[in-house]
Amino acid sequence: MILSDLRNYLQEKRRVTLNDLVLHFHVDANALRGMLGKWISKGKVRISPVGISCSTSCCKCDPLLTEIYEWVE
Numbered sequence: 001m002i003l004s005d006l007r008n009y010l011q012e013k014r015r016v017t018l019n020d021l022v023l024h025f026h027v028d029a030n031a032l033r034g035m036l037g038k039w040i041s042k043g044k045v046r047i048s049p050v051g052i053s054c055s056t057s058c059c060k061c062d063p064l065l066t067e068i069y070e071w072v073e
Contacts (some may be wrong), residue, residue, distance in 0.1 A: 001025050006035050010045060010071040018067040036069055046070050 009024065010016065021032050039045035048068035 001027060001035075003035055003038060006032075007039065007044070007071075010039070010069065013071075015048075015068060015070045018069065021069070044072055046072055 005025070006021075009021070013020075018029055018032060021027070021036075022029050025032065036045055036047075040047065046069070048070065
């Protein structure tokens with residue numbers, strides 16, 4: 001996977017969780033964070049503030065994988 005694949009997926013989906021990206025690209029979460037950091041530094045992606053969840057109350061998800069990333073036009 002290259003950065004353009006990640007960009008294309010984010011542009012198509014608009015908002016995705018880190019877990020969605022892990023499952024789609026079959027890449028380690030920390031590796032994806034590094035790639036996402038490139039797009040964040042360019043102002044093309046933003047991460048939703050901590051505290052925003054998937055809107056359920058089960059609390060069973062790994063909080064590190066529920067990070068939400070959004071493509072910014």
